[in-house]
Amino acid sequence: MQASRALIASALAGLVAAGSLAAAPAMAADKEKCYGIATAGKNDCANALGTHSCAGQATKDKDPGDWKFVAKGSCEKMGGSLTAGK
Numbered sequence: 001m002q003a004s005r006a007l008i009a010s011a012l013a014g015l016v017a018a019g020s021l022a023a024a025p026a027m028a029a030d031k032e033k034c035y036g037i038a039t040a041g042k043n044d045c046a047n048a049l050g051t052h053s054c055a056g057q058a059t060k061d062k063d064p065g066d067w068k069f070v071a072k073g074s075c076e077k078m079g080g081s082l083t084a085g086k
Contacts (some may be wrong), residue, residue, distance in 0.1 A: 005079035008071050011030065014073030016086070019033075024039075029033055030072050030076055031069040031070065031071065031072060032069065032070060032071075032072050032073075033067045033068075033069060033082070033083060034067055034068055034069070034070040034080035034082065035048065035064055035065065035066065035067045035077075035080055035082070035083065035084045035085060036055070036062050036063070036064045036066075036067075036079070036080045036081050036083045036085055037062060037067075037068055037070070037075070037078050037079060037080040038058050038061075038062070038063065038066040038067060038068045039058070039061045039062070040058050040060050040061050041056050041057070041058060042056070042058065042068070043055060043056065043057065043058035043066040043067060043068060044067060044069050045067070045069045047063070047065040047066050048065045048066075048067070049065035049084065049086070051065065062079075064081070064084060064085025064086065065078075065085065065086075067084070
């Protein structure tokens, strides 16, 4: 009985993970990297200039090397850039 529950839980976890992976490409298609708009600690990934290597590690607001994903077409309206600054 315990083994059956573990198997079912494992199968459900796999289905949830597979659903998340399938949605990722579609979500990425309507997003773009926007540099220079992230606030300290709120960036989405590594700094383009190599000052840090992970999300949430921006140390200052609107660093031109830090980026966030935004809806396609909205970056420049928000005061950002589609390319990393220096």
